[in-house]
Amino acid sequence: MSDNLSNKFRLRPMEKADLEVISHWFQDPEDVALFDRTSRVPLNQFQIEESWKAVFTAEGAGCKCWFVVENSSGEAVGLAGIESVSLVNRDAVVAMFVDKSARRTGVGIRATALVVDFAFRQLGLNRLTSYYRADNTSSRDLVARIGCQVEGTMREAWFADGQFHDMVVVGVLKGDWAKRRDALAAELSDDTQVSLGPNASAAWTWPPKCKSG
Incomplete structure (x- = not known):
C-alpha cells in the first residue's frame, strides 16, 4: 500500500451478507486454529451462518458487537469484535482477526485500539479480556x-x-487504557488510519491525532 487512500480503513457493523464474503477465511484450518480454539474443521456456508447467527439477533445485540474492517475499496480485510459483554460486571472479551492479505499493514493494532476505545468510551465497560495461543507471537505482541x-x-x-x-x-482495565492510550497513539504513524463509520471524526479515528478526510 503506497498511496494515502489505500492506507485508510474503516470499521462498520457486521451484516449477514458479510458471511459469504469472509467465508474463505474459515477454510484454512491451520490459520483458524491459531486464532480460535473452538474451530477444528473448515466450515461450509450453513455452518458459518449458524455460528454467527447470534450477532444478528436482538438478543445477541446486548452481549456482542462485531465490526468488519474494510479497505478503501470496500473489501473486507478483517473482523474486530466485543464478545460476552456483561453489563453487571462491565466487562467483555475483545477479539481481532485480519486476513492474510492485510497482515503487517498496521491495520490490526489500529482496529483493535479503536474497538478498545469503543468498549470503554461508548459501552462504559471497565475491563476487557483476551486469550491467545502461547505460540501466537503476533497476538501476544498486539495485546501487549x-x-x-x-x-x-x-x-x-x-x-x-x-x-x-x-x-x-490477558486483561486490560479502563484505567490501564487511559494511561496507555496517548503513548500508543504517539507510537503509531498517521500513514495508516482506521475510522469508525464512513464519516468518522478525528475522535473516532486511530491514531486519534488523525483528522478524517
Whole structure:
C-alpha cells in the first residue's frame, strides 16, 4: 500500500451478507486454529451462518458487537469484535482477526485500539479480556501494545496441529487504557488510519491525532 487512500480503513457493523464474503477465511484450518480454539474443521456456508447467527439477533445485540474492517475499496480485510459483554460486571472479551492479505499493514493494532476505545468510551465497560495461543507471537505482541497484562496461563488448554498448547489469558482495565492510550497513539504513524463509520471524526479515528478526510 503506497498511496494515502489505500492506507485508510474503516470499521462498520457486521451484516449477514458479510458471511459469504469472509467465508474463505474459515477454510484454512491451520490459520483458524491459531486464532480460535473452538474451530477444528473448515466450515461450509450453513455452518458459518449458524455460528454467527447470534450477532444478528436482538438478543445477541446486548452481549456482542462485531465490526468488519474494510479497505478503501470496500473489501473486507478483517473482523474486530466485543464478545460476552456483561453489563453487571462491565466487562467483555475483545477479539481481532485480519486476513492474510492485510497482515503487517498496521491495520490490526489500529482496529483493535479503536474497538478498545469503543468498549470503554461508548459501552462504559471497565475491563476487557483476551486469550491467545502461547505460540501466537503476533497476538501476544498486539495485546501487549494495547496495555493488556498477562493474568494467567491455562496449561495445555488449546489443541491444534496434533499437540496441546498453553493458552495465555490477558486483561486490560479502563484505567490501564487511559494511561496507555496517548503513548500508543504517539507510537503509531498517521500513514495508516482506521475510522469508525464512513464519516468518522478525528475522535473516532486511530491514531486519534488523525483528522478524517
